[in-house]
Amino acid sequence: MIQLKGRQAGSLKCVVPADMSERQMFEGFSSLLSTGSHLLAGSEIEIDLQTRRFSPALLLKIWKTFIEPSGCAVTLWSVSDPQSREYLERMGFRTSAGEYTAERPEKKEARREEAGDGIYPGFVYFGTLRGGQNIGHAGDVVIIGNVNQGAEVTAKGNVTVIGRLNGLVHAGCGGSDEMTVVTRSLEAGQVRIGTKVGIIDRDSLFWGKPVTIRILENEVLVAPWPVL
Incomplete structure (x- = not known):
């Protein structure tokens, strides 16, 4: 019960x-x-x-x-x-x-350091962001919906889109390359993480698929994510 x-x-x-x-x-x-x-x-x-x-x-x-x-x-x-x-x-x-x-103690310490750097609690938005709409937050952002073309999401932390990502997303907008972008369906030509910009071609195997995007060895890495 x-x-x-x-x-x-x-x-x-x-x-x-x-x-x-x-x-x-x-x-x-x-x-x-x-x-x-x-x-x-x-x-x-x-x-x-x-x-x-x-x-x-x-x-x-x-x-x-x-x-x-x-x-x-x-x-x-x-x-x-x-x-x-x-x-x-x-x-x-x-x-x-x-x-x-x-x-683990080292994880707790990492959380304290993160809080000291001004990372705020996560923000969850229910609904679809349409062209011209913007969300900015000094922590992690979760969108339960789509991010349409012309919409923009900027976050000092990670960004998760449980829907289609067709607009602009910038995770780690404070300059951190250690953040991650997750989406249920990648349909955006570019994704920004920290100081890096990833360009995604429509012919990519990852187009329209659930993916995680992060920086590894100074390169933007796109990888499959479990189906939502």
């Missing part, structure tokens, strides 16, 4: 037992929407997935069937599985290993 715990006014924790099947999990989310909608709407929530392993596709399904209709804002994902946590972090979400594993 999924548990919804009140931590303080407007702050909740949703605990999803790791031994629940996927079907049981979504039945539990449906039950929460019908019985706890008055608590969820407008609240900040931590989602604790415990030791569950999951894919980006499952994350998107959770978002569409529970988080978006509930009207809550997810402030933290607690998950101990390293690969699942990496998926979340690459998409720009704030994560924790929760009570199940200890975070």
Whole structure:
């Protein structure tokens, strides 16, 4: 059974037992929407997935069937599985290993250094950015929708587009070449990361595909990403 715990006014924790099947999990989310909608709407929530392993596709399904209709804002994902946590972090979400594993000291130190450099919490935008619309943020940005031609997204952190990327994206706009761009469908002729510009041809094998884009040895590297 999924548990919804009140931590303080407007702050909740949703605990999803790791031994629940996927079907049981979504039945539990449906039950929460019908019985706890008055608590969820407008609240900040931590989602604790415990030791569950999951894919980006499952994350998107959770978002569409529970988080978006509930009207809550997810402030933290607690998950101990390293690969699942990496998926979340690459998409720009704030994560924790929760009570199940200890975070490596060097990673904690990296987080402190990042915060000291002025990296802000992630920003999530629901909807499609149309030509002429712009989003700029001093942290990670996640777009749940498309970025159309003529639209622009600039972020000091990583950029994730769970949709078509047809506009301009600049991750690491503060000058960092260590950021990543992730998209469900790459349909943009260029992507900027830090001080580098990647040019993508329409004949590329990656055109229209889910990809990650990052800088490796001073070169822009495009690689496949798990299908969303």
